[in-house]
Amino acid sequence: MKTIFLVDDSATILLSISAVLSKAGYSVEKAANAEAALAKFNAGVKIDLLITDLNMPGMNGIELIREVRKLAPYKFVPILFLTTESQQSRKLEAKAAGASGWIVKPSTADELLNTIKLVFH
Template identity: 80%
Template sequence: MSTIMLVDDSATILLSISSILTKAGYTVEKAPNAEEALKKFNNGTRVDLLITDLNMPGMNGIELIREVRTLPSYKFMPILFLTTESQQARKMEAKAAGASGWIVKPATADELLNTIKLVLR
């Protein structure tokens, strides 16, 4: 089954999303910030999908997406970001940075899993 890297500075979000994903049978790699996630990517961790928050202290989600896209093994990996309805400009920015799509918070488990199914290769 696919491995999903989940990056969010909110422990609550990390826990809730990862429990949904784990229940659905995915393997979940969690990272509380972009730096940590990037480290895992640099270590060659197998990841089939990246889900990241945009608004994080330190390196933000958009920078993370940009960085990950420069790594050959993840050049075409689907990347979803977590966003809210109000962040239209951020959405565009994230897309331009290389994101594949987004998940609007708060999302139900179905919405989440459907979106993942939609983009997962």
């Protein structure tokens, strides 16, 4: 079973996306902000994919991606960027930081799962 780590400051998003992922057969790790996520990374959490929000209090998603990419065990873990912004500049900034792709919110369960399948294959 693949493990997906979801980072979002919205409890509603964490609940809804983790429900979709669990129902699809994935194990889900969650954090409500980048700092909590980094603490789990530093503790050695084992994941197959990171999905992070952009706009969060404190460290934003792009800063989180940069920090995760500095950690040897996670250098090549796929990262999807979850954002309400569709600005090309933000997507390019996320890609430069190490994101593998992005999902624009709101997305349907099918869009989310199809994007994840693309990352895993």
